[in-house]
Amino acid sequence: MHIAIIGNGISGVTAARYLRKKTNDRITLISSESDHFFSRTALMYIYMGHMKYEHTKPYEDWFWEKNKLGLIRNEVISIDFENKKLKFKNSESLSYDKLILATGSKPNKFGWKGQNLNGVQGLYSYQDLEKLEEITPKIKTGVIVGGGLIGIELAEMLKSRGKNVIFLVRENSFWDNILPEAESKMINNHIKKHHIDLRLNTEFEEIIDDGNGNVKEIKIKNGEILPCEFVGLTVGVSPNIEFLKNTKLDTDIGILVDKYFQTNITDVFAIGDCVQHREPPAGRRNLEQIWYTGKIMGQTIAEILTGNKTSYNPGNFFNSAKFLDIEYQTYGQVPANPPENINSIFWKHQIEDKLVRINFEITSLKVTGVNTFGIRMRHDVWDKWLSEELTINQVLNSLTRANFDPEFFKKHETEIVEELRSQIS
């Protein structure tokens, strides 16, 4: 049997690796982006000079042949689902018995004027990084549009190369659809401390060219014109499924799958960023573009295709990020605005950028989630607490057990617990 996987990102590669552990079937990984798997999350570090491209590859180049994982560097332009055949850009083709679509995301563009000019781009693929590197010597000022995770990363990247950065955020505060007010405000201040010109409540109207197809300036809605040589569009990503639209494959925003990653076509599966769950697991969105969910989907599809029909179960929600110098971890559900039955209490350090927020149900006192900034916490401990539905008092009593900060770091648990207790009563 031949299993073809389109996409060599974390989902596709995890699927391939776990399939290889269980079967001797022929496995082929297809990518138009790179010869070998690299860690997309590290693109920013290549640009900032923390790493070179080769450091971002989690497996050495000999790994694939040794594990008999076929690699094809080519772009699939269409799929003949009837005859189970992939058609490539160079008019070659490849037959498969089972197909896994793991085509990932692409940066959103919403039809703005000037969005396709030179010097206007998102940051998702290796090619995006190459484009950015090429234009970098010309950049004096870069404007970032969109206050999310990639936006702040792109701002940090440009700053590391000595550029002026103007950061346009449509909302009242950075990432405030996800972060509660206190957290979001703390990040706002931190962004400013890094001399990034953060403009909240600011939307742009159009990107204006210099007559030669290059960006010259960006006009914001109050009429102000900001001269710049670069515009970063970081207003989220969406499934990269352009070549699958208007085919037999059932798609909406993403490729529609059931909890076994089955699409509407037999022997065709989809995993990772490109997926839209018909029935997402409890507490999960139907589109969820996170590194570890891609990994779990890859592991799960390998189980399914080797006869162990397990459903997608990503477990309790968790995530992490780093906002310039501030590390952030979250476990469970901590929405920006807590629903009525949830009490949301937090402690913030007087001076430093450290903050811990815990949410719990008002009636049952059951803890539902935690945000932690500047203090590392243990995933397994929080996961257990959430699964066992510990109460806020039980959690506060043993909060030190969750601390994952390095040795000798100042422990704040006493003041955290004291502060949070006072907020409960």
Added chain:
Amino acid sequence: MKKTGIIFLLISITIWILSLFLNQFKLTSEILHEVVKKEHYSLLEPELQNIRDKNFNEVFSFSTEIKSAVSRINNKLESEGKYNEKIFDNYELSLSKASGIGAVSKYPLLFFLLIFGLLITGSFLFILPERKNLPGIKNDGIFHHPATSVQWIGIILGTLLICFYILLYFFPHFITNWILIMDPLSKLMNGNPASQWFLYGFLYTIAVLVMGVRMWIKYRHSKYQLFRTCSVMFFQLTFAFLIPELLTKLNLPSADLKNMWPLDYSFFFDYRIDQKIQAGTLGIFMFVWGIILFTVGVPIMTYFFGKRWYCSWVCGCGGLAETLGDPFRQLSSKKLKAWEIERYLIHFVLVIAVVMTAGVIYTYLSGNSTIMGFLDTGTLRYYYGFAIGSIFSGVVGTGFYPLMGNRVWCRFGCPLAAYMGLIQRFKSRFRITTNGGQCISCGNCSTYCEQGIDVRWYAQRGQDIVRASCVGCGVCSSVCPRGVLNLENLSPATRKI
């Protein structure tokens, strides 16, 4: 400010290198009388006739004349079968030092203050502005900079370091002027004129201290890094530098009490044992202390804390690697092949160190110079000192910092690291834990592991990292953007490997 710092550094290094040429030498019969041992005088005096009272403008031809005179004498003695009369003293250095009559010999203190004043001031001017950055990991531009990514500055630095080590170990007479410059400080500290080892100890110590301050600034957000850096700076300054000099001044056997066998490979050499025995109670204490350290201290401490208690908190080689070497930590190879070579090489050195030492002790106790009739322990000891002690740990170990990373010796060669590594791997509470599923496989941890451990390989699988070579510097944990890695001491049964 940074630019001024670089200018100061360049001026300092230029003067320092020029000082090698800024001296004249003249050998007089008084000097010959004063420096040369009585039993060698009659041998050397006629051979040095041709350079007596002659002015030399540089040390190279002058000291080479002396060196060839000594080897002529030795060849002659050898052909006459008088092996016991051969000259092993480094007269090319001691006579050169005594014969200096030029600027460096007249004003050593001036040169000392000028060179090291500029060097230290320049370094601080370069380092201190980093305080303006907000605390946090700042590795921006490391792989773009020609010094830290094996480009032209790195290659020049590496070449200079390698040349320095070759001169220091094999041609110290060529750096006579540098040693002369150290005389005032050496006399102040231990009462004697400087040797090449005093020069080396001094340079080593200021490198650790100055670059230690750089570490304080770079990692000021991490208490672990701050404490660890303070520790290596303290041990280098006191145990490795001040205490041995003080002991010399008090006419006691000089010893670095934190150094231990088998890293300190000459610990069981006859002259060192004799020296300690002659020194009475303190000497005996030092001998026993040295043995207890590696027989009892190492297993206990390594069981509880991993080898980091020594390698990245106490050791001198580690101290230099963690301070002077920190800018180059990302250059270690993470290839699986490198790990294979590492395992063979480091354990091979350990075996050789044990065999060599066993041979030396056997000879010391029995008086037989060969074991099993063919292995000459003196030869073994000589080649170990040459190949491992000088070439591997010095020339390669430090000279290759800017080319292969800052732990080449510790990773591939150090027999003590190999010994502690075995304990750490098989019987220790130490491990690096990974935080559940938070790893995003970015590779910062692996890139900045000075020991070339592919930390990510374990982290992305949620496995603990239990590796013989990990020196517990904690930088993987510091650079991780997602708070995934942590150095912990827990019951060995709870390892997730």
